Amino acid sequence: MYSLLTAFQNSVGRKILTGVTGIALTGFLIVHLLGNLTLFTIDYSNADNAFNRYAHFLHELGFLLYVAEAGLLAIFLIHAYLGIAIYLRKKKTRPDKYAMEKSRGGASKVGFSSRTMLISGSLLLLFTVSHVNHFKFGPGWSGEAEYVQVMNVGGEQAEVRDLSKLVFETFNRQYDGAIFYVLGYVGIMILLGFHLRHGIWSALQSLGAMNKNLTPVIYAVAGTLGILIALGFLVLPIYIYFL
Numbered sequence: 001m002y003s004l005l006t007a008f009q010n011s012v013g014r015k016i017l018t019g020v021t022g023i024a025l026t027g028f029l030i031v032h033l034l035g036n037l038t039l040f041t042i043d044y045s046n047a048d049n050a051f052n053r054y055a056h057f058l059h060e061l062g063f064l065l066y067v068a069e070a071g072l073l074a075i076f077l078i079h080a081y082l083g084i085a086i087y088l089r090k091k092k093t094r095p096d097k098y099a100m101e102k103s104r105g106g107a108s109k110v111g112f113s114s115r116t117m118l119i120s121g122s123l124l125l126l127f128t129v130s131h132v133n134h135f136k137f138g139p140g141w142s143g144e145a146e147y148v149q150v151m152n153v154g155g156e157q158a159e160v161r162d163l164s165k166l167v168f169e170t171f172n173r174q175y176d177g178a179i180f181y182v183l184g185y186v187g188i189m190i191l192l193g194f195h196l197r198h199g200i201w202s203a204l205q206s207l208g209a210m211n212k213n214l215t216p217v218i219y220a221v222a223g224t225l226g227i228l229i230a231l232g233f234l235v236l237p238i239y240i241y242f243l
């Protein structure tokens with residue numbers, strides 16, 4: 001039987017698993033971005049806002065949220081491990097740089113995005129660790145009064161974390177160091193755009209969705225999706241900086 005273990009052990013299986021986990025991570029990013037869009041609409045001086053209510057709703061999922069987070073972490077780690085393994089194997093078997101390389105779905109485009117997948121992926125991994133530490137486990141995580149507001153949720157009084165305050169204090173120009181956060185985020189989001197551009201295309205190719213006639217269309221779709229996701233994330237810190 002073709003098991004997960006078998007997939008890990010051969011190069012086609014590894015490419016497919018990298019594609020599947022990459023698409024799952026892209027799905028997470030789209031949901032995360034949609035949640036973040038509320039940050040464009042709220043009044044930051046009022047903790048009772050759509051973003052805090054949305055985050056509170058997620059936290060109230062309790063056990064379900066832990067399961068989703070554990071799944072996300074596993075997908076992240078598998079994706080990073082396989083990405084590095086594929087890169088090292090390719091380097092070992094084809095030490096010289098190719099302009100075009102053959103793969104299952106035909107010729108694969110090798111450009112800036114694909115050549116920098118390992119470096120952009122590694123930086124995104126480091127970014128994610130620091131990002132989750134800053135926002136998820138940052139001020140208010142352990143109930144500091146300054147970041148908690150009591151409000152009416154579904155007819156009952158509930159303590160809600162004021163995450164929008166933390167986001168505002170991170171990126172707004174009246175706070176020390178905000179400019180470095182904004183510039184850092186913009187840089188990382190540009191890398192994210194390049195990583196997604198090649199990643200989505202390569203995933204679709206590995207999953208066999210590529211047929212020669214469709215190649216240009218799917219390449220354009222992958223590029224546009226990558227740029228849109230990165231742009232959505234990138235504009236927010238700049239918007240908050242100037243509020």
Ligand code: HEM
Nearest residue numbers: 036055058069124128131132135136163185233234236237
């Ligand atoms: C401007 C861009 C971004 C902002 C303002 C932002 C904001 C946040 C905030 C406030 C949280 C905490 C949510 C909570 O505790 O309920 C969070 C969690 C998280 N973010 Fe972001 N984020 C951004 C971009 C990204 C990107 C690009 C990635 C991935 C490459 C990412 C990955 C994550 C992850 C993995 C979590 C933890 C989710 C969980 O455990 O529930 N974020 N983000």
